[in-house]
Amino acid sequence: MQHWHSADPAMSSLDAIREGYARFDPHAYLQNNYVPPRADFSSEECVVPWKLRCLAETFASGEICGRTLIDVGSGPTIYQLLSACDHFEEIVATDFLEVNREELRRWVRxxxxxxxxxxxxQHVCKIEGRG
Ligand SMILES: C[S@@+](CC[C@H](N)C(=O)[O-])C[C@H]1O[C@@H](n2cnc3c(N)ncnc32)[C@H](O)[C@@H]1O
Structure with missing residues (x-):
């Protein structure tokens, strides 16, 4: 399973982080975390629908809005930005890793x-009450 940090106890935490970044595979990360069972939209108990619900409720409060939202460390994902779209004129996704930026560019293109x-x-449209 793809994680952000190595579990090898012989490594210093900095080495482990460095190694985790060097070997990071966005495709494996997406497959591990953003397809069922973790992204099972039929269950609100599932982590991904829960995160989307939290984000939808947070942005629906109207307390977070502005011209530019900068998402620092987007990783290879955009789900975290969906409920923000109506509350900012511009959203900038960023990531330290070129492989993650390239994954996002592939989606944009x-x-x-x-x-x-x-x-x-579709799920965010549903929980936000849109068609
Ligand atoms: C927890 S992951 C992103 C997770 C993803 N948005 C998700 O919800 O699955 C954090 C990301 O921050 C990036 N990152 C770490 N330090 C950073 C920095 N100083 N500037 C930009 N990105 C950074 C990493 O490359 C990693 O992709």
Missing amino acids: GEPGAFDWSPFI
Whole structure:
């Protein structure tokens, strides 16, 4: 399973972080975390629908809004930005790793092999009461 940090006890925590970043595979991360069972939209108990619900409620409060939202450390994901769209004129996704930025560019360009975020977009539309 792809994690952000190594579990090898012989490594210093800095080494472990460095190694985790060097070997990070966005595709494996997305497959591990953003497809069922973790992204099971039929259950509100599931972690991904729960995160989307929290984000939808937070942005619906109207307390977080502005011109530019900078998401520092987006990783290879955009689900965290969906409920923010109506509350900011511009959203900037950023990440330390080129592999993650490239994964996001693939989605923006609609290239083959890009991760399919449409179930997430549909779910957010549903919980926000949109068609
Ligand atoms: C927890 S992950 C992102 C997770 C993803 N948004 C999600 O919800 O699954 C944190 C990200 O922050 C990035 N990161 C760490 N330090 C950073 C920095 N100083 N500037 C930008 N990105 C950074 C890492 O490359 C990593 O992709």
